[in-house]
Amino acid sequence: MKRLAAWAALAFGVLYFLLPLLGMTEFSLKMRRGVYSLDAYAKVLADPRFQETFSYSVIMAIFTILFGVLLVVPTAYWVRLKLPRARPYVEFLTLLPLVIPAIVVVFGYIRLYNTSSWLPLTGTATGTNILLMFGYATLSLPYMYRAVDTGLRTIDVTTLTEAAQSLGASWFTILGRLILPNVLVAVLSGAFVTLAIVIGEFTLAALLNRPAFGPYMQLLGANRAYEPAALAVIAFGITWACMGLIQLVARLAPKPAIPVKD
Amino acid sequence: MARLPLHWLGLVPFLLFVTLFLLAPTMYIVVGAFRTIDGTFTFDNVIGLNTASIRSAYWVSIKISLASASLGCLIGFCMAAAMTLGGLPKAIRGPLLTFSGVASNFAGVPLAFAFLATLGPIGLVTVFLKTSLGIDLRMLGFNILSFWGLTITYLFFQIPLMILIITPALDGLKREWREAAEILGATGPQYWRMVAFPILFPAILGTMALLFANSFGAVATAIALTGSSLNIVPILLFAQIRGDVLGDPHLGYALAFGMIVVTGIANTIYIVLRARSERWQK
Numbered sequence: 001m002k003r004l005a006a007w008a009a010l011a012f013g014v015l016y017f018l019l020p021l022l023g024m025t026e027f028s029l030k031m032r033r034g035v036y037s038l039d040a041y042a043k044v045l046a047d048p049r050f051q052e053t054f055s056y057s058v059i060m061a062i063f064t065i066l067f068g069v070l071l072v073v074p075t076a077y078w079v080r081l082k083l084p085r086a087r088p089y090v091e092f093l094t095l096l097p098l099v100i101p102a103i104v105v106v107f108g109y110i111r112l113y114n115t116s117s118w119l120p121l122t123g124t125a126t127g128t129n130i131l132l133m134f135g136y137a138t139l140s141l142p143y144m145y146r147a148v149d150t151g152l153r154t155i156d157v158t159t160l161t162e163a164a165q166s167l168g169a170s171w172f173t174i175l176g177r178l179i180l181p182n183v184l185v186a187v188l189s190g191a192f193v194t195l196a197i198v199i200g201e202f203t204l205a206a207l208l209n210r211p212a213f214g215p216y217m218q219l220l221g222a223n224r225a226y227e228p229a230a231l232a233v234i235a236f237g238i239t240w241a242c243m244g245l246i247q248l249v250a251r252l253a254p255k256p257a258i259p260v261k262d
Numbered sequence: 263m264a265r266l267p268l269h270w271l272g273l274v275p276f277l278l279f280v281t282l283f284l285l286a287p288t289m290y291i292v293v294g295a296f297r298t299i300d301g302t303f304t305f306d307n308v309i310g311l312n313t314a315s316i317r318s319a320y321w322v323s324i325k326i327s328l329a330s331a332s333l334g335c336l337i338g339f340c341m342a343a344a345m346t347l348g349g350l351p352k353a354i355r356g357p358l359l360t361f362s363g364v365a366s367n368f369a370g371v372p373l374a375f376a377f378l379a380t381l382g383p384i385g386l387v388t389v390f391l392k393t394s395l396g397i398d399l400r401m402l403g404f405n406i407l408s409f410w411g412l413t414i415t416y417l418f419f420q421i422p423l424m425i426l427i428i429t430p431a432l433d434g435l436k437r438e439w440r441e442a443a444e445i446l447g448a449t450g451p452q453y454w455r456m457v458a459f460p461i462l463f464p465a466i467l468g469t470m471a472l473l474f475a476n477s478f479g480a481v482a483t484a485i486a487l488t489g490s491s492l493n494i495v496p497i498l499l500f501a502q503i504r505g506d507v508l509g510d511p512h513l514g515y516a517l518a519f520g521m522i523v524v525t526g527i528a529n530t531i532y533i534v535l536r537a538r539s540e541r542w543q544k
Contacts, residue, residue, distance in 0.1 A: 006348025009340040010358075013421070016337075017365060019387060020373075020418065023380025071279055078272035086273065093280050099529045100288050101479030103496055104518045107503050108287020111294070134283045141284075193367070200370045202482035207503055217371040218486050221378075228375040235372035236364075243364045 021236065028229035040230035049216060057205075057213035060129070061198035064136040065191045068144045069180075071137065073187065076148045077179050080157045094145035097138050106135060106207045128208055135204045140194040147193070151186025152179075189246040196242040200235055292522065294515035307516035315493065320520065323478060323495040326409060330416035331473035335466060337417070338424025345425075346432040359429065362422035369419045374486035377415045381406045407488045415487060416477045423476065424469055431465040431539060461539075468535030475528040479521065495521055 031039040044050050079087050097105070113121040113131055121127035160182070164174045180187070202214035217235070221228040298304045311317075345355055380386050383400070391397040405411055435458055443453040481496040490497055495517065502514040 003349045006344035006350050009344040013341045020376040020380045023386035024376040026386050027379035071276060075276040082269045096284060099525055101521050101525060103481050103499055104291055104521055105287050107518050108290045112287050112290050138284050196367050202371050214371055221375055221486050229379045232372035232375035236368055239364050239368050
């Protein structure tokens with residue numbers, strides 16, 4: 001009886017999750033009348049706008065990840081090492097992007113950093129790109145910080161730091177050659193979540209008027225029939241790849257050499 | 263060397279970033295909601311939200327968020343319970359959790375496309391029901407560009423999120439509790455009603471608050487699905503930022519301020535209840 005109910009719940013879930021995936025895949029193959037074909041994919045992939053917006057978003061994702069790592073790793077390390085009392089507060093700040101809707105934050109950007117303000121970032125394309133990157137970094141902050149902080153928990157930060165210092169290492173060496181390699185797996189999993197977020201993101205890019213992949217997909221969806229389904233399949237594939245890579249790195253991760261203290 | 267003050271310097275880059283790109287923009291909107299164009303203090307903007315169209319936008323948004331959060335909780339809970347306690351093969355657990363991770367991140371524009379291709383006017387399910395079973399969804403009053411259409415679509419990221427959050431809580435139910443209850447003569451339903459459910463209740467309600475905020479702030483899915491045909495708060499605010507449809511930028515601030523208030527309340531509930539539910543998971 002209990003097992004039957006369990007199977008029923010699972011079957012319902014599988015049906016609900018499979019149908020849309022099946023629907024979009026089937027629809028994306030229907031461009032040519034009467035037969036299944038990959039025409040919609042060929043059309044999408046050949047579209048120069050697809051190539052431009054997709055590579056724009058990938059580049060933005062890479063910069064966002066680099067910036068996020070530079071910001072989060074030293075901060076999380078410092079908090080664990082010297083300011084454990086500040087940890088709840090820093091954690092609270094990193095969770096705020098989940099509370100404040102992205103559309104509100106970007107509304108603030110537009111008003112605060114417009115051409116007549118003290119920091120006119122939206123005045124130039126480069127400035128807007130930088131602003132967008134900061135926006136993406138904000139959106140991914142909860143995931144990045146969580147990942148890195150969890151990674152730091154598995155190593156003995158204090159002992160490692162003291163050992164390095166007694167051997168004469170500088171702060172730069174400690175962070176770059178000791179802490180970062182030790183939390184690399186955590187950093188990578190944060191990076192892949194960031195990649196998944198940035199590539200599909202719509203609101204920020206659309207309102208800051210940058211040629212990113214999200215607004216391109218929306219535009220295509222408003223004007224075409226079959227191509228959007230093909231795009232959805234591609235986007236779903238990218239999300240799968242990102243999550244799959246997280247699992248893969250986690251599995252390949254070396255076990256911490258130093259016993260966990262926490 | 264002075265000890266305490268110098269330590270704080272390490273946090274300066276982080277605090278500077280958070281202030282400039284998270285707190286200040288939000289505060290600007292909040293303060294703007296209580297200001298006139300000349301910069302004097304006023305409640306007029308917030309009072310100005312009280313028009314039929316804006317009221318209904320908030321109401322529809324809240325209804326969709328409530329519906330997708332409670333259904334997401336219910337279905338997600340059933341699936342997680344089936345996986346952890348229902349005696350399903352262990353091999354299902356890993357793939358289901360991985361899939362939940364993917365699906366909870368598969369939101370926004372592509373998700374809307376997937377549902378249009380499935381439940382839209384010429385979508386897979388719509389056509390199948392019509393040609394094979396003679397059921398015309400349109401005649402039955404179903405439309406993907408509607409309250410239920412949006413709710414069903416949001417469930418695609420709500421259910422997996424619930425599964426991901428509630429599974430640890432279900433794993434935390436100790437076998438001793440069940441055994442103790444059984445020794446004292448409790449039946450299965452009694453155990454659930456009087457032991458397991460009260461323990462899980464804060465976690466469930468807390469997650470529901472999180473799911474509520476999650477769908478309340480969802481912009482991309484709604485816009486890609488409905489264009490601007492559905493009057494909900496995120497779409498209204500998007501249109502306002504794009505083209506100032508309300509004719510007064512400060513009314514836009516008030517609209518955004520209202521969103522912060524609603525998601526803020528939902529998240530406060532989540533944080534408070536989460537702290538409560540973690541008491542049992544030691």
